[in-house]
Amino acid sequence: MTATVIDGKQIAEQTRAEAAAGALALSTRTGVIPHLAAVLVGEDPASAVYVRNKQIACEKAGFKSTLHRLPANTGQAELLTLVQALNADADVHGILVQLPLPKGIDTTLILDAILPAKDVDGFHPENVGLMQQGRPRFLPCTPAGVMRMLKVSGIETAGKHAVVIGRSDIVGKPMAALLGQKGADATVTLCHSRTQDIRAFCREADILVAALGIPQFVKGDWIKPGAVVIDVGINRIGDKLVGDVDYLPAAQVASAITPVPGGVGPMTIAMLLANTLQAAINLSGSDAR
Ligand code: NAD
Numbered sequence: 001m002t003a004t005v006i007d008g009k010q011i012a013e014q015t016r017a018e019a020a021a022g023a024l025a026l027s028t029r030t031g032v033i034p035h036l037a038a039v040l041v042g043e044d045p046a047s048a049v050y051v052r053n054k055q056i057a058c059e060k061a062g063f064k065s066t067l068h069r070l071p072a073n074t075g076q077a078e079l080l081t082l083v084q085a086l087n088a089d090a091d092v093h094g095i096l097v098q099l100p101l102p103k104g105i106d107t108t109l110i111l112d113a114i115l116p117a118k119d120v121d122g123f124h125p126e127n128v129g130l131m132q133q134g135r136p137r138f139l140p141c142t143p144a145g146v147m148r149m150l151k152v153s154g155i156e157t158a159g160k161h162a163v164v165i166g167r168s169d170i171v172g173k174p175m176a177a178l179l180g181q182k183g184a185d186a187t188v189t190l191c192h193s194r195t196q197d198i199r200a201f202c203r204e205a206d207i208l209v210a211a212l213g214i215p216q217f218v219k220g221d222w223i224k225p226g227a228v229v230i231d232v233g234i235n236r237i238g239d240k241l242v243g244d245v246d247y248l249p250a251a252q253v254a255s256a257i258t259p260v261p262g263g264v265g266p267m268t269i270a271m272l273l274a275n276t277l278q279a280a281i282n283l284s285g286s287d288a289r
Contacts (some may be wrong), residue, residue: 001225001226001252006257008149009262010144013147013266013277015271017063019063019140020273022273026284027048032280032286034092036055036065036066036092036096037089038054038066038096040049040098041101042070047100050152057273058273064091066092076106079097083113092119092149094275094279095118111123117170117282120279121141121272122137122276123140123169124137128169137272138265138279139275141269141271145264147157149230153256155207158184161189161207162189163201163202167192171211171232172192204226205223206227208230212233212244215243219250220246220249221249223250224255228254229250229258230257231258241260260269
């Protein structure tokens, strides 16, 4: 079997176009332009690239985007004051604090300070709770992007066994929750660093989501013939990006697979736009679509 490649770039483009159309409709109706405020602390080059890409995507979709860049030695109190000012700024609809934050800053404290109505990353405990209860305000962007890819690609999740590797708050845990929720209806196994014999779980997976951050960890012969393989991992090897799945052998066995790059990555930014548009609609009190 040679897998169908799930084209994240194309699905993301479509998602971004929908967000752009939504933004235009909102501004025509109400004069409100969705506005994402990004906060970048320190000089981490990868973080700077991620934030820049998010800003470019905002601008292309007709959103307003502002960047608040702070030096690496910024104190926690100063960062908290900025977050509170953005919470209070009626012109700002979405707040994104780029992670990781420098050592010495309590990430949980900062993320918890973001107004839940502007938490377009979906990390605030209130939004996590709403998601868990199946009445989401904002879904975390990466798992939401995966769910959208599955849907657009016509991949049935109901009754399937989904195995998620990785249990981070940003990817693995919400991914497992979304796959198991009513409507998606998969039976979910969540594997992590203490799981014994991950290979055996992978072999049982109809849908396998790898989100652990170890290059080419999942081997081709771990994959059940015909399975759908979603590779969330982004790992740099020299000047090459590779996923958490050993792509070529896996693609010989799977029925569908996401490439790296060009798979899940572009979806994350597209879902951030969708969330920011939703925040602007909610905050402007405009419920027409
Ligand atoms: P993380 O480091 O926060 O979490 C990794 C998880 O993997 C942990 O829960 C850990 O238990 C598990 N794990 C680690 N080693 C393991 C092992 N040997 N066997 C099984 N499980 C193991 O990482 P994260 O933020 O969830 O990111 C995971 C990967 O996804 C990284 O490569 C990251 O770059 C990538 N990522 C991609 C996107 C995207 O847009 N495509 C977004 C976020 C993260």
